[in-house]
Amino acid sequence: MKSIVIGVIGADVHAVGNKIIEYTLTNAGYNVVNIGVLSSQEDFIHAAIETNAPLILVSSLYGHGEIDCRGMRAKCVESGIGDVLLYVGGNIVVGKQDFAEVRERFLKMGFDRVYPPGTPIDEALADIRKDLGE
Amino acid sequence: MSDVARYLMIDFGSTFTKLVAVDREREDILATAMRPTTVTTDIRTGYRAALADLEERLGGPVAFDRIVACSSAAGGLKMAAIGLVEELTVEAAKRVCLGAGAKVDLVLSHHVTKAEVKKILDKKIDIVLLAGGADGGNTECALYNLKMLGEAGLRIPIVYAGNKDCQDDVLALFETYGLEGHVAENVMPRINQLNVKSARDAIRDIFLKRIIEAKGIKKIEDEIDEVVLPTPEAVLTACELLSKGYMNEPGMGELCVVDIGGATTDMYSVCHATKRSDVILRGLEEPYAKRTVEGDLGVRWSAPGIVQSLSEEELKMVLLDTGVDLKAEAEKRFADVSFLPLTPEDEYADRLLAEMCAYKAMSRHAGRMEEVFTPIGMAYNQTGKDLTDVRTVIGTGGPIIRSRFAREILAKTSAVFRGTQELRPARPDFYLDSEYILAAMGLFARIDPLSALRIMKKHMKPLQ
Numbered sequence: 001m002k003s004i005v006i007g008v009i010g011a012d013v014h015a016v017g018n019k020i021i022e023y024t025l026t027n028a029g030y031n032v033v034n035i036g037v038l039s040s041q042e043d044f045i046h047a048a049i050e051t052n053a054p055l056i057l058v059s060s061l062y063g064h065g066e067i068d069c070r071g072m073r074a075k076c077v078e079s080g081i082g083d084v085l086l087y088v089g090g091n092i093v094v095g096k097q098d099f100a101e102v103r104e105r106f107l108k109m110g111f112d113r114v115y116p117p118g119t120p121i122d123e124a125l126a127d128i129r130k131d132l133g134e
Numbered sequence: 135m136s137d138v139a140r141y142l143m144i145d146f147g148s149t150f151t152k153l154v155a156v157d158r159e160r161e162d163i164l165a166t167a168m169r170p171t172t173v174t175t176d177i178r179t180g181y182r183a184a185l186a187d188l189e190e191r192l193g194g195p196v197a198f199d200r201i202v203a204c205s206s207a208a209g210g211l212k213m214a215a216i217g218l219v220e221e222l223t224v225e226a227a228k229r230v231c232l233g234a235g236a237k238v239d240l241v242l243s244h245h246v247t248k249a250e251v252k253k254i255l256d257k258k259i260d261i262v263l264l265a266g267g268a269d270g271g272n273t274e275c276a277l278y279n280l281k282m283l284g285e286a287g288l289r290i291p292i293v294y295a296g297n298k299d300c301q302d303d304v305l306a307l308f309e310t311y312g313l314e315g316h317v318a319e320n321v322m323p324r325i326n327q328l329n330v331k332s333a334r335d336a337i338r339d340i341f342l343k344r345i346i347e348a349k350g351i352k353k354i355e356d357e358i359d360e361v362v363l364p365t366p367e368a369v370l371t372a373c374e375l376l377s378k379g380y381m382n383e384p385g386m387g388e389l390c391v392v393d394i395g396g397a398t399t400d401m402y403s404v405c406h407a408t409k410r411s412d413v414i415l416r417g418l419e420e421p422y423a424k425r426t427v428e429g430d431l432g433v434r435w436s437a438p439g440i441v442q443s444l445s446e447e448e449l450k451m452v453l454l455d456t457g458v459d460l461k462a463e464a465e466k467r468f469a470d471v472s473f474l475p476l477t478p479e480d481e482y483a484d485r486l487l488a489e490m491c492a493y494k495a496m497s498r499h500a501g502r503m504e505e506v507f508t509p510i511g512m513a514y515n516q517t518g519k520d521l522t523d524v525r526t527v528i529g530t531g532g533p534i535i536r537s538r539f540a541r542e543i544l545a546k547t548s549a550v551f552r553g554t555q556e557l558r559p560a561r562p563d564f565y566l567d568s569e570y571i572l573a574a575m576g577l578f579a580r581i582d583p584l585s586a587l588r589i590m591k592k593h594m595k596p597l598q
Contacts, residue, residue, distance in 0.1 A: 001270060011506045013414070013513050031270055033325050038414050038506065038515055046219045047325045051271035062509045080244075 002132055003053035005044055007035035010068035014061035017090070021057065024121045025128075041072045045079050054132060055085040057124070065092030066105070073110025085131055087124065089115030140164065140196060141581060142188075143574035144181065144203035144358065145365055146171055146351060148210065149396060150532070151180045153188050154574035155196065161585045163593065165191040166569055173207040177354050201358035202577050206235075206365035208349035211341055214240035214259045217321075218266040218275045223296065225418050226322040226329075227265040230295065232425045233330050234337040235364030236261070237398070239429075246279045251286045259290060260345050261337060267297030269323045277303055284311030291340045295321045295333035316340065328419040338363065366425060368576030369393065369530075370402060374423040375575075376528075376590045377404035380583045386591065389526035390499075390559060391572070392492055392547055394533045396434035396471055399491040401426050401499040405524055413503070413514040420519045426499045431491040433484060433533045434471040437464035440490050458483050485539040493546040501557045516557070522549070524559040528594055530567035540566050541597040564597040 004025055008018050015037050022034045033051050035043050044056050056076075060068060069088060076084050088111050093102050099116045106114040113127055139158035144151065151171045155164040167188035172180035189195050213236040217224030224243045231238045239257050242250050254262060262283065266276035276296040283292060284307055294304045295318040308315030316339075319332035346352045346361050355361065363371070369391070379385030388405035407420040430439030441449065441464045452460050463483040467473050475481040501518025529535070529544045537543060544564040549556070571593055579586040 003270060011508045011513070013508050013510065033268075035325060036414070038416065038513065042221075043416075046222055049219050049272060050222050050266075050268045050322070050325060052267065052273075053271070 001029065001031045002055075003031040003033055003051040004055045004057060004128070005033045005035065005047045005051065005053045006057045006059070007039040007044055008037040008059045008061065009039055009041070009044070010060060010062070010064055011038065012060055012062045012064070012068075013037045014059070017061065018059055021059065021121050024125065028125055041068075041075055044072075045075055045081065048081055048084055049079060053084070055087065055128065057087040057089070059090045060088065060092050061090045063091055063094045065090060069106070069109060069111070085113075086111045087113040087115070087127075089119055089124065091117050140198050141578060142198040142201040142358075143577045144201065145368070145573040146173065146177065146203060146205040146207040146354075147365065148206055151184050152570060152574070153184045154569075154571050155188055155192065155198070156574070156578055156585075156589065158582055158585055161588045163569060163571065163589060166571070167191065168570070171207050173350055177207065177351055178357060181354060181357070200581065202580070203354065203358055203361045204363040204365045204368040204573055204577055205346060205351050205361055207351055209237075209258070210366075211236040211345060211364045212239045212258060212260045213237065213337070214242065214254050214257075214262045216242045216246060216262065216264045216266070216279055218244060218272060222325065222418060223265040223267065223322050227263050227295070229328060229418075229421060229424070230321050230330050230333045231263055231337070232427060233367075233370065233421060233423075234334040235367030235370065236337065237427060237429065245275060246282050248282070248286070251282050251288070254288065254290075255286070260348075261290060261340055262288070262292045263321075263333060263337070264292055264294050265296040265321045267299075268325055269298050269320050271297055273297050273300035273303070276300065277307070280304060280307050284313055287311075288313060290314070291316060291344060293318055293333055293336045293340070295319060295336070298323075322418070326418050328421060330421060338367070362577065362580065365573050366400060366427070368573045369400070370423055370425050370576070371579055372572045372576035372586070372590065373402045373404050375579050375583055375587050376594075380587045383584055383587055385587065386526050386594070388524045389528060390496075390521060390524055390547065390562070391528045391530060392495060392534070392544065393531040394488050394491045394529075394543070395432050395531050396533070397429070397432040397436050399428045399431040399495040401428070401495045403499060403519055403521055403524065405519065405521065407501070407518075408516060408520045409523060410514075410520070413516045413520075416515055416517045420501075424499075424519065426495070428491070428495045428498060431494055433487045433491065434467050434473065437467040437487055440464060440487055440494070443494055444490075452486070456482070456486065458486055460486065463487070481538070484533065485537060485543060488533050488537060488543045489546045492543050493550070496547040496558055497556055502555045503557055504555060518557065520557040522557050522560045525562050526565060527559055527562040528565045528567055530570065530572050535566065535568060535570055540564075544597065565594040566597055567593070568595040569593050
């Protein structure tokens with residue numbers, strides 16, 4: 001069973017979506033490692049190392065996601081899991097910005113998949129299956 | 135008097151062998167005695183001397199129903215904790231060792247190097263606890279590390295308590311390298327979940343079957359019934375019993391115990407991580423009965439460690455405020471560890487050093503609270519244990535028990551400075567283990583927990 005680390009990054013306490021993601025991915029047959037709200041980049045990375053997770057799914061709902069996610073790929077590389085898949089989704093930037101541009105910024109930051117506000121988790125699930133070769 | 139149930143509890147400490155004779159019927163202590171530990175020559179010499187003192191106090195030889203001992207003699211139980219990530223399996227492994235009453239002399243993470251493996255030998259480690267990976271997670275690291283231990287030809291017991299997925303591979307490696315291996319449950323089966331019991335039991339088992347023999351402690355079993363625990367585990371057992379109570383006999387509630395010694399300062403807390411519903415707990419799960427040990431804080435061997443933990447500026451402040459040159463005083467005590475304070479000045483310097491042990495040890499034991507501003511209001515982010523509501527702080531260990539300033543020393547465990555993030559006991563009452571019986575009662579609790587509890591409650595002396 002493959003492990004997926006999920007959690008809400010930064011000073012963000014939105015817990016509802018986080019539970020829905022846990023529920024959906026668990027039902028889909030993954031070992032979901034939910035580190036919960038108020039999680040730092042290091043919390044995600046450490047959990048991925050210990051659980052040998054090939055994928056980290058970062059949620060951010062309060063608009064500061066861009067600041068919170070900066071440098072995460074570099075830390076993964078330094079921690080020996082440079083090839084881990086990084087997904088991010090939610091209200092990841094402040095205000096109403098053109099999402100194509102937002103996606104581009106996050107891809108440049110080293111994220112593999114970037115989801116706009118209101119994306120159903122099932123949509124991400126299809127990507128997960130594809131990316132994990134299932 | 136032969137119908138009276140009498141028990142003898144012995145604590146073979148690093149410095150002193152302490153005897154406590156218990157009368158089970160009266161639920162009280164008959165007598166105590168203390169003599170220097172003689173483990174380097176023959177552990178029985180010190181024991182017999184202490185027993186002679188005890189018998190003199192009791193007015194003649196006594197037939198004890200049972201004689202049991204705990205030991206931290208000959209360096210105690212020295213362990214190396216190996217894990218993967220520092221904050222997770224390394225920390226979990228470390229906590230298991232401490233909960234088992236060990237001294238953690240070496241902490242290693244990720245892939246170990248040859249130099250690190252050599253340290254295991256150099257530091258004369260007794261047992262290695264090898265962890266790494268949550269269940270279903272990383273197995274590569276633990277297997278790599280085990281191979282490194284095998285290649286080095288390690289001849290000491292290894293407890294594997296990592297990811298269960300590779301237990302079979304671990305057993306095969308034990309076989310291949312001829313290692314004395316033991317397998318226990320994972321210390322961290324899931325992220326941030328701590329699983330102490332199985333690994334702790336494995337460690338205790340090895341301690342009893344092997345370590346006490348190797349250290350020349352087992353010889354004593356000709357004269358007593360058995361050595362059953364490492365001393366700190368006996369103290370932890372006593373703390374938990376004294377806190378929780380037993381059946382209808384209430385305990386003292388949540389508590390902390392600080393044990394200051396010449397070489398180390400041990401801190402124990404028995405309470406939940408938090409009682410609040412408005413905080414978010416971060417990090418590895420906290421044990422309900424938790425022990426931490428500070429190897430650099432002690433009033434003799436480790437006195438220089440206290441000085442090192444202070445800045446030049448702080449040392450100058452101490453000199454200015456109190457007239458005590460802490461550095462010189464610490465060096466004096468390190469050079470002569472049997473030093474006893476004779477003048478009021480010496481006594482005052484000892485008090486200052488002990489106060490700093492208490493202050494620093496609590497600073498490292500207690501949790502922290504961070505206030506986080508979020509768009510939906512203030513959130514409280516807690517790591518470690520919240521001790522603010524703990525109302526009972528008990529002092530034990532020679533330097534506190536013998537000091538005239540026990541209360542002042544213990545007061546340094548509470549929230550003395552305002553505005554720090556440390557979750558120290560806010561307004562505790564202070565007690566003294568004046569008869570030095572906590573370890574003995576941890577042992578007696580295995581025979582009769584109710585009496586052990588009542589005796590402890592009777593003898594913890596309130597400090598006004």
